[in-house]
Amino acid sequence: MSTTTVETSAAVTDDGPARRPRRIRGREERSLAASLASHGILIAGSVVALFPVGWLVFLSLGPDEDDYLHPGGIWKKMTFDNYSFVLQHTSFFDWLKSSLIVSLGTTVLGVLVAATTGYAVSRMRFPGYRKFMWVLLVTQMFPVAVLMVPMYQILSDLGLIDSYLGLILVYCSTAVPYCAWLLKGYFDTIPFEIDEAGRVDGLSPFGTFARLILPLAKPGLAVAAFYSFITAFGEVAFATTFMLDDQKYTLAVGLQTFISEHDAQRNLMAATAVLIAIPVSVFFYLVQKNLVAGLTAGGTKG
Amino acid sequence: MTVAIDRATGKRRGDRAPRPGLGQRLKHSYQKYWYAYAMIAPVVIVLGVLVLYPLVYGLYLTLTDANSLNTARTIGVNHIDATYKFIGLDNYKDILFGPLSYDRFWSHFIWTVAWTALCVALHYTIGLGLALLLNQKLRGRTLYRLLLIVPWAVPTFVTVFGWRIMLSDGGIINSFLHMLHLPQPSWLEDTFWQRFAAIMVNTWCGVPFMMISLLGGLQSIDASLYEAAEMDGASAWQRFRYVTVPGLRSVSSTVVLLGIIWTFNQFAVIFLLFGPTSAPDAQILVTWAYYLGFGQQPRDFAQSASYGILLLAVLIVFTSFYRRWLNRNEQQLAI
Known part of the structure; x- marks a missing residue:
């Protein structure tokens, strides 16, 4: 109590004389200085956010692998040679194919397997529910190191090292529980009355799910699919270890091959990086609003 | 068939009438819940x-001495059987208390904790600051928002290489520092600067997620609360402290936990920034475990797996405490 009084009186003595003569500002209005400061910080932030990517784009236009040392020289000899070289003389399209196969495989499997589970944990309370949710949460925090060694052994026993299927299965170990979480979050936002109406009209729980809820949950499914795709696409550790044949490298592995201990083809690497970044980020921007909502609003009382 | 939909009323188990026998209970629970179990079966x-x-x-x-020389493997047409043997808890003993355990485990452990704490603190503060700025009425707000999430939109394995070129000797960052007559650290060679660079790059990568999630949280705070606070004469700081902070609490607790888990497990940034073999002192436990199991010859599978189990244990213990702490403060985790 006493502290508040002290604070207010202090505030009054501080601001009183200065503020009174001025025009009263409405809500959401700020002084010019505050606006300028906001813009200044945001511009600085945007520059920092954009610069490394922009720099890659810029370097990708320089024809020589040491151009990064003298970036000024690139202006005079800008060329798209790096791009044509990457597209024609490297395994770029093989890597792209591997990346797409693995990511799409993970996405389809992850969403298919997780969909019914997301619905069940959103709508039903069954013995073991809390334990099950806990398991789903814990599997998401597995460090790569936990599963990598045993997976490597198991997959080599099965002859699945260096195969797309092996990598898809590995990715599913994280994608499936994550999709289940995301989908639960989305199903939670669909009113229960819809289920009840379906049940009253004589649908079984499976019928309710398949005929009523699933069509309504398309945006949620899209978010889960997109999220699995992005994680699988950008995964580095397992892909680096499990893919041995350089025709089967995913893009994340292939990009590393430009920089070895002896030779660093930075110009080609930059061009490849840009080629990868453009479609992925366009895709990302198209769905990012849904993604954010899906990631954080999937509230649960676990 | 009874309907098990109970609208998440939070009904706990155990508030039912006297418990029938085990067989009876199993039968009952099967009849009542079989479709729930059928639905979670695929994931299970x-x-x-x-x-x-x-x-x-x-x-x-982890209880054996398996490495790449004694596990089953096929060389050409010859199949060699596994010869590793059971050694009990020796791996854990060796990692935690063995000779040089400080250099091999504890130094990496301390660095991992520091790395996680620093990165998440930076992610959160910068993310919150930017979110607050973006939450005002401002010209070009959408454009700023789109530009600021670039680090999230472009895959990490791409941007880290951009940073690697920028940070290398003679790269743009050192040229810039040279222009300002500042010292030019060798970012990718000195331990301290390696760590500095790793935190910097990871902060750059992680801020957009925090920013966007917190922005979502800010926008969900009821504007009338701010009006009421203003009517009561609350200063800008008081509005922040007593309206914004409590309003963000549930989003914050979730994204901080996610941030901690992701940063603790962050593999790509450190692995790609320094390459697989250099920078032994800047490796966090995850990349270090990877190095033990796959980056060196012979590959030490048993030790690597033990690191993995230890890491998982750390995370599980941490998350349990975090949840308990949240529950005590009457909050629920929204993941």
């Missing part, structure tokens, strides 16, 4: 095969 099976089985197998490997 997949997790059992893809997570539980490797986990158990990994646990077993």
Whole structure:
């Protein structure tokens, strides 16, 4: 109590004389200085956010692998040679194919397997529910190191090292529980009355799910699919270890091959990086609003 | 058939009438819940095969001295059988208390904790600051928002290489520092600067997620609360402290936990920034475990797996405490 009084009186003595003569500002209005400061910080932030990517784009236009040392020289000899070289003389399209196969495989499997589970944990309370949710949460925090060694052994026993299927299965170990979480979050936002109406009209729980809820949950499914795709696409550790044949490298592995201990083809690497970044980020921007909502609003009382 | 939909009323188990016998209970629960179990069956099976089985197998490997020289392998047409043997808890003993355990484990452990704490603190503060700025009425707000999430939109494995070129000797960052007559650290060689660079790059990568999530949280705070606070004469700081902070609490607790888990497990940034072999002192536990198991010859599978189990244990203990702490403060985790 006493502290508040002290604070207010202090505030009054501080601001009183200065503020009174001025025009009263409405809500959401700020002084010019505050606006300028906001813009200044945001511009600085945007520059920092954009610069490394922009720099890659810029370097990708320089024809020589040491151009990064003298970036000024690139202006005079800008060329798209790096791009044509990457597209024609490297395994770029093989890597792209591997990346797409693995990511799409993970996405389809992850969403298919997780969909019914997301619905069940959103709508039903069954013995073991809390334990099950806990398991789903814990599997998401597995460090790569936990599963990598045993997976490597198991997959080599099965002859699945260096195969797309092996990598898809590995990715599913994280994608499936994550999709289940995301989908639960989305199903939670669909009113229960819809289920009840379906049940009253004589649908079984499976019928309710398949005929009523699933069509309504398309945006949620899209978010889960997109999220699995992005994680699988950008995964580095397992892909680096499990893919041995350089025709089967995913893009994340292939990009590393430009920089070895002896030779660093930075110009080609930059061009490849840009080629990868453009479609992925366009895709990302198209769905990012849904993604954010899906990631954080999937509230649960676990 | 009874309906098990109870709208998440939070009804706990155990508030039912006297418990019938076990067989009866199983039968009852089967009849009542069979479709729930049928629906979660796919995930249970997949997790059992893809997570539980490797986990158990990994646990077993940590109790052996398996490495790439004594595990089963096929060279050409010859199949060599596994010859590793059971050694009990020796791996854990060796990692935690063995000779040089400080250099091999504890130094990396301390660095990992520091790395996680610093990165998440930076992610959160910068993310919150930017979110607050973006939450005002401002010309070009959408454009700023789109530009600021670039680091999230472009895959990490791409941007880290951009940073690697920028940070290398003679790269743009050192040229810039040279222009300002500042010292030019060798970012990718000195331990301290390696760590500095790693934190910097990871902060750059992680801020957009925090920013966007917190922005979502800010926008969901009821504007009338601010009006009321203003009517009562609350200063800008008081509005922040007593309206914004409590309003963000549930989003914050979730994104901070996610941030901690992701940063603790962050593999790509450190692995790609320094390459697989250099920078032994800047490796966090995850990349260090990877190095032990796959980056060196002979590959030490048992030790690597033991690191993995230890890491998982750390995370599980941490998350349990975090949840308990949240529950005590009457909050629920929204993941």
